[in-house]
Amino acid sequence: MTLAFFTISALDLLSSLVPNTTPEERAAYIDWIYSCQIPSGGFRASPSHDLSAVKDGSAQWDPANVPATYFALATLLILGDDLNRVRRKETLKWLRCMQRDDGSFGETLVNGKIEGGMDTRFGYCATCVRYILRGKREGRDPTSEEQDIDVDALVECLRKAETYDGGMSEMPFHEAHAGFTYCAIAALHFIDRFPWPICSQPSEGQRAFNKMPLRKEDIVSTTSSEQQGGRKTCGLTSPNLTIHWLASRLTATISIEDEEDTYADETDTPETCHDAHSFVHTANFPTSMGETSEKSRPSSHFALDWVGFNGRCNKVADTCYAFWVGAGLTLMNASRVVHPTPVRRYLLEQTAHIVGGFGKLPGDPPDVYHSYLGLAALSLLETAAQAAHESPREGLRKPMEERELKALDACMCVSIEAKSRLYAIWQRWGVHDGKDRDGGG
């Protein structure tokens, strides 16, 4: 299911899905995804887990899987499916069973036990599934008559996993990690507990949705929840520090050799030191080796041509973190703190592979995961460059052959076009999402 999502969504971002597939093929893809749906709710990770042909007590080894369910629903949206065959009520019921008492989500339910360890990626996928199936509003969902997940417990769990340096992890005291930080921020958006509203241009589908008249019960429920709870707990205790942590993931250390050098020489020279800046002067050199390498360093102009993102402090840059960090900053309304051009050059000139796609590090063979996230990151950077009134191709040395990418929804990690199809589906289901009317999402 993961592979299916990355492949289909990448084609969509490149505007290659419709020209390169027939309607019959797309319909068959949709059927394949539905064949992975579990009758009691959710989707399985792959048909190879399918035990549905066997009747007796084996269903426990053929469980629905939280990430697979997110990938399945997102891929269906991209393929233009109307989600009519989704077992919405069952999936929402199953989703509640995937939440632990401490608020976190697991991956699967086996033998009545929630498996999959602590991992905010599951929280992200679960809140996205909830968002697709019933919008942001809290409490019992009037359209499916299903109860809600425990939103407060989830927020509490995410807050506890904040680290001393402003990043986030998957569990208290684990090291801050950009993937987990993004997942937590995006999950807070999906459950409408983000510290501040995000401003973005509402898409066409969303504008049409916003014009729908509010039903009486929606108005009542909004007012009463405000009266009861006052301000709800928001995620992120120090949003500015989180922005600071995300911005600090920028690094000029983009190949593994740079990193390995630190083992031999702990002095601060541009070669041995991560994130050296051109204005940092090393006053003294504990070793002569350090002094020699300082003299041989390339000019700062050259050194900052390519800038990538790492996933943790003092690690080498990696293609996928251009998405995790870039999207995190976008969702924090802070993409302006990053100058897009050196990052785009890093992706296009360093980790993009000659046969197509992206690898993890410069020179690495491309893989589906890094290729998709590389594209997703480029799409966000294109949007950021446009917002900063920069020509999209400014500073890019290579003649660019690739067409413009579709704009990405940083929260759902699909094209805004694909996400917008949700509004018509919600309309059909009768889902009203008061909060989305402000233009966020």
Next chain:
Amino acid sequence: MGKHDDDPAWSDITPLPTSEGGPNPLAAIAYTEEYEDTMSYLRAVMASNGFSPRVLDLTEDLIDMNPAHYTVWLYRAQCLFALNSDLHVELERLNETALAHQKNYQIWHHRNLIVDKLDKCEGEQGFVQRMFVKDAKNYHVWCYRQWLVKRFGLWEKGELDFTEEMLREDIRNNSAWNHWWFVVNGREAEGVAGVTDPDSRAREINFTKDAIAKAPQNQSPWNYLRGIARKSGISLAHLKSFAEQHASLDRPGAVKSSFALDLLADILGKRRVATSKLVGRMICWR
């Protein structure tokens, strides 16, 4: 014909082959014939919830071929417990798998289940150290180390010495810095104060400042220092003179650390604007 089809030990089992879900499977994975064959037998066994030594062998084969299949790991753990297998033997086997597959999460989850069941952690710290020789920043291994410390109460059994040694090897190892924070502050729920205790705080601040003096352009200790201040409610202004030692605003040519400059920007106020401007400047610097 797969290798199990001719094996009399498996003659009572009808394999359940994979269905890839219709004529247009999206991203059908090309598994090897051997994997497909073995998996079809395991699927058949799982369908009847069978636990036996031969099933253990089957899961072992599958894990060797594809260590990322999470249901196979879960089934193996269930099987081991159901058969009362010798868990020490299982740990030995896991050592090899873990060393061969550094990035695999399932192995560590499985190890966690086994060691928890054993209720003993002899040899575990040593094994973790062997893993760190290969990759001193392996996320799963550091998480597992935290679990060991918590589960078996190893807080004062050489954990700080071990972490200090890791930092001596690489002062930029942020995973080790994070572990240090965990060992110092991880027992507040049990009533053991961390940096909120003045003595402990003084020791931590000195330790961090020494590390910064060794390599000023190192983000980890600067973050650590800010973390101490935030956690214990001390104003960052107390760090002003220290930051100025590494980034003098009067002599722009003598900036030894961009993180010192960053800290000064925060101290000098207009926090949000100043920080983002500064970050912007660092990135655009040409």
